Amino acid sequence: MLPPATDPIAVYIHVPFCARRCPYCDFATVAGQDHLIERYTSTVCREIESSPLRGRAASSVYFGGGTPTHVSFESCITPIMQAVTGTFELLPDAEITFEANPASSDAVKYRRFRNAGFNRVSIGVQSFDDRVLQTLGRLHTADEAVAALRSARAASFRSVSLDLIFGAPNQSVEQWQRDLNTAVGLAPDHISAYSLTVEDGTPFASMLHAGSLPAPAEETLAAMFQLAINTLAQAGYEHYEVSSYALPGHRCRHNLVYWTHKEYAAFGPGAAAYTNGVRTVNERSPAGYIDRMARTGSAIAYSETLTDEQQLTEALMLGLRLLEGIRISELAARFGQDCVNRLQPAMANLSGRGLLDVGSNTVRLTRAGLMLADTVLVDLAAATG
Ligand code: SF4
Numbered sequence: 001m002l003p004p005a006t007d008p009i010a011v012y013i014h015v016p017f018c019a020r021r022c023p024y025c026d027f028a029t030v031a032g033q034d035h036l037i038e039r040y041t042s043t044v045c046r047e048i049e050s051s052p053l054r055g056r057a058a059s060s061v062y063f064g065g066g067t068p069t070h071v072s073f074e075s076c077i078t079p080i081m082q083a084v085t086g087t088f089e090l091l092p093d094a095e096i097t098f099e100a101n102p103a104s105s106d107a108v109k110y111r112r113f114r115n116a117g118f119n120r121v122s123i124g125v126q127s128f129d130d131r132v133l134q135t136l137g138r139l140h141t142a143d144e145a146v147a148a149l150r151s152a153r154a155a156s157f158r159s160v161s162l163d164l165i166f167g168a169p170n171q172s173v174e175q176w177q178r179d180l181n182t183a184v185g186l187a188p189d190h191i192s193a194y195s196l197t198v199e200d201g202t203p204f205a206s207m208l209h210a211g212s213l214p215a216p217a218e219e220t221l222a223a224m225f226q227l228a229i230n231t232l233a234q235a236g237y238e239h240y241e242v243s244s245y246a247l248p249g250h251r252c253r254h255n256l257v258y259w260t261h262k263e264y265a266a267f268g269p270g271a272a273a274y275t276n277g278v279r280t281v282n283e284r285s286p287a288g289y290i291d292r293m294a295r296t297g298s299a300i301a302y303s304e305t306l307t308d309e310q311q312l313t314e315a316l317m318l319g320l321r322l323l324e325g326i327r328i329s330e331l332a333a334r335f336g337q338d339c340v341n342r343l344q345p346a347m348a349n350l351s352g353r354g355l356l357d358v359g360s361n362t363v364r365l366t367r368a369g370l371m372l373a374d375t376v377l378v379d380l381a382a383a384t385g
Contacts, residue, residue, distance in 0.1 A: 008059035009275065010257035011088060013044065013080055014268030016066040016286050019104060022137045023203035024196060028270025028284045029066045036286045040269075041076045043293045045083040047267045050297065053275060056265075058088040060254035063098040063118075069105040073112045081116060088265075095120055095159075095253040102140035102148035110155040119158040120252075122192070123148050126165045128182040135169050136196075149186050159250045161190035166224040167216045168196050176224045177231070184235040189250035193228045194243050195221055222371050242321045242373050259322050261315040269299075277311065279304050312339050313381045320377055325357070325364025346383030350376055 014028065017040075021031045030036075061084055068077065077098075084090075097120040098113055105123075113121065125145040127133050133142065140148075152160045164183060166176050183191055198204045198215070207213035216224075229239055237245035241259060244252065257264055266273040269289035272281045282299040283289040293299050306314070312335045319326040332340045347363060350356035355369035355376045369376045 006057075007262060008057040008091060009053065009088075010060045010062065010254050010262070010264040011058045011084060012254075012264060012266040012271060012273075013048075013061070013063045013084070014066060014266065014271040014282075015063055015068040015071055015076075016040070016269045017070050018065065018067045019070055019101075019139055020137070023207075024136065024198065026199035026202050027066065030286055033286060036290065037071050037076055039290050040286055041071075041079055043290045043299075044268050045079055047293060047299055048080070048083040048087050051087055051265060051267075053265050054087050056088055058084075058090050058094060058265075060095040060097070060257065061088075061090065062096075062254040065099055067101045067104060067124075068098045069100045069109060073109060073116075077113075078116065097122055097252070097254055099124060100148065100152070102144040103138070105148055105151070107151040107154060110151045110157075114155040114157060120161065121152050121157050121159075122161040122163065122190075122252075123152060123188075125149070125162045125183075127168065127171075128179050129175055132165075132168050132171055132175065132179075135171075136165065146182075146186065149188065159189040159252075161192065161250075161252065162186075162188045164191060164193045164228075165196050166193060166228065167221045169214045169216075171216070173220060173223050173227065177227055180228060180231040184231065190244070190246045190252060191232060191237060192244050193232075195225065225371060240323055242323075242370065259318045261311070261318050267299075271299075277306055279306060308335055308339065311335065316343075316380050317377045320363070320365055320380070321373065323364065323370075325362050328361050328363060343380065343383055346380055350379060356380075 016029050017034060017037060018029045018031045021029060063077065071077065096118045098118050100121050100123045102123060102125065110121065123145070125148070126136055126138055128142045128145055130142050133140065149160065149162060162183060164179055198208050198213070204213055208215060232245040233239060237247060239245050240251055241255070244255070246252070263275045264273060265275060266282070268282065269286045270282055270284040272279065280300045281302040283292045283301040289299050292301070312331070315331065315334070316326065328340060347356055347358050350369070351358045354366055355372060357364050357366045365373060365376060
């Protein structure tokens with residue numbers, strides 16, 4: 001069953017341009033193709049303005065990437081934002097986020113975004129240690145990361161978030177503790193702490209296969225995850241999603257739309273949308289995206305109507321990322337009691353292994369399940385098929 005077509009949606013804009021590609025990145029991003037920014041801008045505006053969802057209320061807008069602070073605010077971000085506000089009915093309290101890179105953002109740029117109505121910024125800090133930043137191939141220094149955070153604060157965004165990475169090559173547990181302490185000392189409203197995953201096709205994957213990239217042991221990663229949970233909890237951050245921690249009132253409303261399996265529109269190269277039970281993914285390369293839009297008037301390279309089972313699998317995989325878990329009655333109302341019944345043996349099995357906490361009406365990951373979240377979610381997903 002689908003969410004009502006009158007519910008507000010989330011709107012995602014993908015800005016694929018970066019100054020340089022980080023060796024671990026597998027997002028739809030490009031470096032050295034800034035000559036495409038102008039045509040990208042007019043194309044993404046056209047894609048937004050021709051959306052079949054025109055007129056729908058939007059509870060959040062999120063400019064992600066790539067690096068939204070790498071492109072010109074005036075000639076790229078401004079027209080795209082105008083296309084968004086001219087196409088969708090932004091709710092008065094809509095959350096409007098952009099991702100910022102410390103290497104391409106300063107006090108002036110933060111103020112521009114703030115004056116244009118952006119009320120949330122997510123800064124890709126990754127680490128406060130220059131050696132870790134170098135290993136990750138980042139262009140900014142630790143000092144620049146601190147300065148970015150302070151400038152964002154001074155611009156008075158409603159929420160300032162920062163991203164951190166743990167499990168970087170040669171990163172010690174002690175160093176990770178220092179990163180967490182520095183982050184807490186800067187008092188952002190929200191922190192996302194991701195374990196580094198080496199994705200196929202990236203330079204890090206080649207180095208790993210060649211034996212030249214030291215990968216942390218599983219126990220080290222688990223210790224780092226535990227450290228994040230404890231340190232951030234002590235500092236008053238609610239751990240509300242596997243990788244996300246927020247001061248009260250600062251949970252990311254845009255991402256909550258994904259995790260609660262609601263509808264979202266998405267524009268730009270490689271952007272994935274989910275509306276009306278249909279998942280679509282746009283052409284991934286900026287040049288291909290521009291070309292496809294010019295030839296066909298649509299950027300969609302892949303489209304799939306999800307069956308009830310697929311929707312249930314997604315709802316589980318995403319919903320269980322939230323620490324408060326999922327209400328069984330809501331699953332039953334949406335997908336039918338039969339579907340839920342089919343899950344019972346797998347849930348009982350995972351509960352018996354101490355990985356899932358199954359109550360009378362809620363199911364959620366236990367602390368042990370959280371440490372093995374990906375495995376647990378895959379096991380449950382297999383049971384829905
Ligand atoms: S800056 Fe971010 S999006 Fe760009 S290459 Fe690095 S990790 Fe990927």
